[in-house]
Amino acid sequence: MTVRSILPPGSTALEKALEQVAARLLDVEVAIRAVWSPDDCPLELLPWLAWGLSLDNWSTDWPENIKRERVRKAIAIARRKGTAESVRSVVASFGGSVAIREWWQSEPRGLPHTFSLILNLDSAGAPASAAFVDQVIAEVNRAKPARSTFTFTQGLTAQAGIRLAAALRPTIYARLSCTAPGIS
16 A cells, blocks of 8 residues: 655655555554553553553553453542541552541540541451551542641451251160070
8 A cells, every 4th residue: 555655755765665664553453542541451551541640550460350440440549638538548549448546526526636546347348467467558548638647447347147957877776685594
């Protein structure tokens, strides 16, 4: 396929050949909407999408569902940075829930600009390793108000079921009567 040239008439053969090659390279289709969607973006391009959305932290150790959720909530977290809602969004993007009690909500009142954070990681969605919890705490530090400090408590949610198990052991009992000879 020959593309109509936009080069001046005195161009060299090499310049004309490069123009034709470049014209073919520009015809490559790129699914821009898929690349910018956290749900449709290929996994190998997801770190670049996170960088493009100014996500503060990224780890290759995270499971795919956490990576996609972090990218999905990046704009909402950045928009509310410095608020309690931002801290809740950060923890939710890691697959957990959080209870926040600020200094004025505790009885007796705590020190100003402090809060307590009770983090509950779901056992199905997130690995509850110490390194993972450290990453969550680092993200909370980035999302919280800069003047605030917090105490941290970790919880773990797990589901279990109760089942009835029984075993049957058949036994036969027989009554024996013994008499000694000569005894009546």
